[in-house]
Every structure is written in C-alpha cells, then in structure tokens.
Amino acid sequence: MKINVNYDLCEANAICMAVAPEVFEVRDDDNLYLLMDEPPEELRPKMEEAVRRCPKQALEIEG
Amino acid sequence: MKPVVVVGASLAGMSAVQSMRSGGYGGPVVVLDASPEMPSDRPPLSKQVLAGEWDLDRAALPMARNLAELDVDLRLGLSAVGLDPDSLELSLSDGSMISAGGIVVATGSVARRIPGEVPSGVFVLRTGADALALRDELDRGPDRVLVIGAGFIGAEVAATCRGRGLEVTMVEAAEVPLQRVLPTDMGSFVADLHRNNGVDVRLGVGLDSFLADENGAVRGVALTDGSEIAAQVVVVGIGAVPDVSWLEGSGLELLPPQEGGGIRCDESLRAAPKVLAAGDCASWPNGSFNGERMRVEQWESALEQGTHAGKQMLCEIGAGQDPGPFCTVPWFWSDQYDAKIQMAGRAGPGDEVHVVDGSVSEGRFVALFKRGGECRAALGVNRPRLAIRARMKLAETLAWDSMLELFEP
Ligand SMILES: Cc1cc2nc3c(=O)[nH]c(=O)nc-3n(C[C@H](O)[C@H](O)[C@H](O)COP(=O)(O)OP(=O)(O)OC[C@H]3O[C@@H](n4cnc5c(N)ncnc54)[C@H](O)[C@@H]3O)c2cc1C
Numbered sequence: 001m002k003i004n005v006n007y008d009l010c011e012a013n014a015i016c017m018a019v020a021p022e023v024f025e026v027r028d029d030d031n032l033y034l035l036m037d038e039p040p041e042e043l044r045p046k047m048e049e050a051v052r053r054c055p056k057q058a059l060e061i062e063g
Numbered sequence: 064m065k066p067v068v069v070v071g072a073s074l075a076g077m078s079a080v081q082s083m084r085s086g087g088y089g090g091p092v093v094v095l096d097a098s099p100e101m102p103s104d105r106p107p108l109s110k111q112v113l114a115g116e117w118d119l120d121r122a123a124l125p126m127a128r129n130l131a132e133l134d135v136d137l138r139l140g141l142s143a144v145g146l147d148p149d150s151l152e153l154s155l156s157d158g159s160m161i162s163a164g165g166i167v168v169a170t171g172s173v174a175r176r177i178p179g180e181v182p183s184g185v186f187v188l189r190t191g192a193d194a195l196a197l198r199d200e201l202d203r204g205p206d207r208v209l210v211i212g213a214g215f216i217g218a219e220v221a222a223t224c225r226g227r228g229l230e231v232t233m234v235e236a237a238e239v240p241l242q243r244v245l246p247t248d249m250g251s252f253v254a255d256l257h258r259n260n261g262v263d264v265r266l267g268v269g270l271d272s273f274l275a276d277e278n279g280a281v282r283g284v285a286l287t288d289g290s291e292i293a294a295q296v297v298v299v300g301i302g303a304v305p306d307v308s309w310l311e312g313s314g315l316e317l318l319p320p321q322e323g324g325g326i327r328c329d330e331s332l333r334a335a336p337k338v339l340a341a342g343d344c345a346s347w348p349n350g351s352f353n354g355e356r357m358r359v360e361q362w363e364s365a366l367e368q369g370t371h372a373g374k375q376m377l378c379e380i381g382a383g384q385d386p387g388p389f390c391t392v393p394w395f396w397s398d399q400y401d402a403k404i405q406m407a408g409r410a411g412p413g414d415e416v417h418v419v420d421g422s423v424s425e426g427r428f429v430a431l432f433k434r435g436g437e438c439r440a441a442l443g444v445n446r447p448r449l450a451i452r453a454r455m456k457l458a459e460t461l462a463w464d465s466m467l468e469l470f471e472p
C-alpha cells in the first residue's frame with residue numbers, strides 16, 4: 001500500500017496527522033511530510049480514515 | 064427483516080451508513096433525504112465553490128463516491144414528517160409509512176432566516192443549490208455584496224467575495240464578531256482580519272429593513288443606526304437552527320434554544336432505544352468535557368457522530384458490540400484570506416485567553432482558553448501542527464498545566 005499526497009490540493013491543515021501521527025506530520029514550515037511512503041498493511045484502516053477525513057481530498061491510497 | 068432507516072443523507076447520515084457496513088452489517092438500509100439531490104459536502108460551498116474554483120460535483124461527500132458499494136435504498140426528495148419511538152414507525156411526506164428496525168436521525172440544521180418576505184437577491188448559504196444561486200449572482204459583478212452576520216459562514220462568504228475582487232460590507236449586531244463563542248480579543252482579531260483585507264466592517268448595528276427596487280430586487284438595506292447601504296446582493300449568515308421541528312410531539316425530547324437546542328441524547332447518542340441521533344441535530348453529554356451537554360455544528364463532529372451512531376445501532380439491534388460512550392474534542396477549521404483558522408474544544412465568552420505561540424499582530428498564533436484549572440479550547444491561526452497537537456492533548460486531559468507543557472520551549 002502506498003500513500004499519495006496531491007500537494008496542489010493539500011493545505012497542511014493536519015487533520016490526517018490527528019488520525020495517524022505515525023504516517024503524517026505537519027512541520028513548523030507548515031508543509032505536510034510523509035514519515036513513510038508505504039505504510040504497513042495493518043495501518044490500512046487508519047489510512048482509509050485519513051483519506052475520508054481530508055477535507056481537501058488530497059490523499060489517495062495506491063494498492 | 065426490517066430496515067435500519069437513516070433520516071438525512073448528508074455527512075452524519077452517510078457516515079452512519081458507512082460505519083454499519085464496515086461493521087459487517089449486511090441487512091437492509093433505507094436512507095431518506097428531503098433534498099431532491101444528493102446533499103453536497105458543505106465546507107467547500109462557502110470556499111472553493113463560491114470562489115468559482117470547483118464545480119459542485121467536486122464538492123460531493125466522500126461517501127457519495129461509493130454509493131453502490133454501500134448498498135442502500137436511497138430515497139431522495141422524501142422527508143420524514145413523524146416518528147414513533149415505541150413502534151419505530153416513520154411517516155413520510157408522500158403519506159406512506161416505514162416500519163424500521165432502528166432509526167438514525169441525522170437531519171442536521173437549516174440556515175436561520177430573517178422572518179417575513181425578503182426581496183430577491185437575498186441569500187442564505189447552506190446547500191449546493193444555495194451556493195450555485197449565490198455564485199450566479201456574484202458572476203454578474205454586483206457593485207457591493209452585503210453580508211449580515213460575522214459568524215463563520217458570513218466571514219467566509221466575505222473573504223471569498225473579496226477574493227473575487229468584489230466590494231463587501233459586513234454588518235454584525237454584536238459589538239465584536241463571534242461574541243457568543245469567543246472572548247472579545249479573539250473576536251476583534253476576526254474583525255481586524257476582514258478590515259485589513261478591505262471589508263467595510265460595521266459592528267454593533269443590526270438590520271432594520273431591506274430596500275427593494277420596483278421589480279422586487281434588493282438594492283440595499285437600512286440599518287438600525289439610521290444609515291443605508293446600497294448592495295445588489297445580500298447574504299444572511301445569522302447562524303443555523305437544528306432541523307428537528309418534524310419531531311415535535313413524537314415523544315423524543317427536544318431541547319429549547321437556551322439549552323443549545325437539538326435532540327436530547329444520552330452519552331451514546333441514544334434518543335430512545337434503537338433511535339439514535341447524529342450530527343448538527345444531536346445534543347449529548349460529552350465525556351471529554353466532564354459530561355457537559357453539547358451540540359456541535361462542525362464537519363468532523365458530524366462525521367464522528369455518524370460513525371459512532373452506526374456502531375451503536377449495530378449494538379442496539381444485536382449485530383455488534385457496545386462502542387461505549389461518544390467522547391470527542393470538537394474540531395473546526397475555517398479558511399479566510401490567507402488565514403487558516405483552526406479551533407479545538409469549546410471556548411466561552413468568559414474564558415481567559417493566553418497566547419502561547421506567535422503573536423496576534425503577525426497573524427500566526429496559538430491561543431489557549433482557560434477556565435478554572437482547565438484548558439477548554441485552543442485556537443490556532445496559521446499554526447496547524449500546534450493546533451492539532453493541542454487537540455490531541457485536550458483529548459487526553461483538560462488540565463491546564465499539561466497543556467502548557469506542550470508550549471514550553
Ligand atoms: C456553507 C457551509 C460551510 C461550512 N464550513 C465548515 C468548515 O469549514 N468547517 C467545519 O468544521 N464545518 C463547516 N460547516 C458545518 C458542517 O458542514 C456541518 O456541521 C455538517 O454538514 C453537518 O452534517 P449533518 O449531516 O449533521 O447535517 P446536514 O449537512 O445539515 O444535513 C442534514 C440533511 O438532512 C436532510 N433533512 C432534514 N430534515 C429532513 C427530514 N425531515 N426528512 C428527510 N431529510 C431531512 C437535509 O435535506 C440534509 O441533507 C459548514 C457548513 C456550511 C453550510
């Protein structure tokens with residue numbers, strides 16, 4: 001499973017970070033960083049949750 | 064097998080459906096909505112849709128994208144007009160009845176309107192259709208847009224209109240914006256933000272009457288201080304009211320406005336056995352805030368409550384485990400100009416404000432709201448990371464000292 005962020009849409013509001021801080025981190029420069037590109041399978045429910053909650057629809061799960 | 068009936072196909076209702084399906088429920092689900100079209104996701108309406116950046120399709124609810132997978136009997140353009148909590152029967156606007164195995168009430172809220180006849184050119188903003196109608200009017204390039212009310216929706220409309228290069232006046236009856244929900248200095252920040260972006264902000268003055276031309280189109284308003292403002296478009300943003308009047312006399316308890324309004328639920332969002340409520344219409348004692356009764360009109364809360372109601376429904380009908388009480392730290396964001404405003408928790412007008420990061424004057428800060436020994440809320444402006452961390456802390460504890468530790472260098 002791979003996470004893609006559409007950085008043109010992402011506004012770094014960090015909602016995904018509240019769902020899965022182990023994967024998403026908004027840093028002091030106000031940009032979103034992925035702490036892992038390919039999160040382990042057991043994080044899938046959380047990733048789906050993050051995709052659902054992102055108000056900008058900037059996240060996508062591949063595979 | 065009697066269906067679970069979800070009343071309202073918006074964020075809370077559809078989240079409930081999705082949560083029942085992911086909880087393994089394969090039985091029949093009926094979803095009703097008064098709207099003839101699938102409701103839009105609302106936050107983009109006052110932002111990208113009104114700005115003309117997105118078409119309405121793009122503002123679809125996330126769950127509306129996989130409707131087929133959710134396998135629901137979706138009945139649009141049909142309203143529930145009555146509910147009997149004992150027999151679990153719903154009466155519908157077409158005169159028919161449905162006998163349900165369980166009911167989720169997710170009828171949300173409606174924009175509060177100014178009573179009486181209003182001229183054409185006066186808008187509220189709640190639905191996709193409202194947004195398109197208002198956008199059409201903005202496309203004609205009015206000389207001035209008048210926004211009545213400086214709440215979040217009014218403020219976003221003002222910001223979006225400025226972004227489109229339109230002249231805007233914002234009128235607010237209170238002395239500072241958001242007086243009922245924020246301490247004065249934070250409300251002043253909102254007023255200044257709009258002034259700095261070229262909005263003519265008038266505080267402490269209310270609407271007296273609309274002025275219309277001979278065709279019945281609005282040409283301006285008269286204010287309570289005797290002044291008049293010319294405007295071809297007027298947007299009324301004076302709040303929302305829970306859409307629960309259809310439940311009057313049903314036996315479900317409805318709270319009066321002074322107690323926050325909405326359907327009175329228990330800590331699990333139960334209004335009655337097998338009758339749950341979720342989203343803008345639900346009032347419940349929030350375990351994250353010492354059991355304080357809350358009704359929250361915010362996107363994430365509607366999603367979370369819907370998700371919880373779905374799980375709770377499975378428990379009620381013997382198809383799932385008890386998910387326990389519903390506890391949440393309300394979370395809200397608003398985009399105005401280049402300010403990303405995020406708020407966690409529930410502030411009150413009497414709270415002490417402590418700016419713990421950045422400064423209000425540079426437009427980047429985190430403010431904490433203190434009441435007694437507790438931190439009740441955190442407001443971040445262009446500080447998303449810290450705002451989220453504050454939210455996570457509030458979910459753990461309201462203790463003021465623990466929150467302060469987050470902000471120590
Ligand atoms: C313009 C706008 C911008 C917003 N921006 C933000 C934001 O930036 N951040 C944020 O956190 N929140 C925002 N919100 C608030 C957020 O969108 C709401 O909290 C959320 O939509 C609530 O969802 P809900 O499902 O409870 O209710 P609603 O979205 O109100 O949906 C209720 C549904 O029930 C239907 N219904 C009502 N009565 C009946 C009946 N008797 N029978 C059948 N169907 C019925 C209605 O047609 C409607 O579709 C915004 C709201 C608006 C209007």
Ligand code: SF4
Binds near residue numbers: 012
């Ligand atoms: S929730 Fe969406 S918009 Fe917000 S930071 Fe995450 S990806 Fe970006």
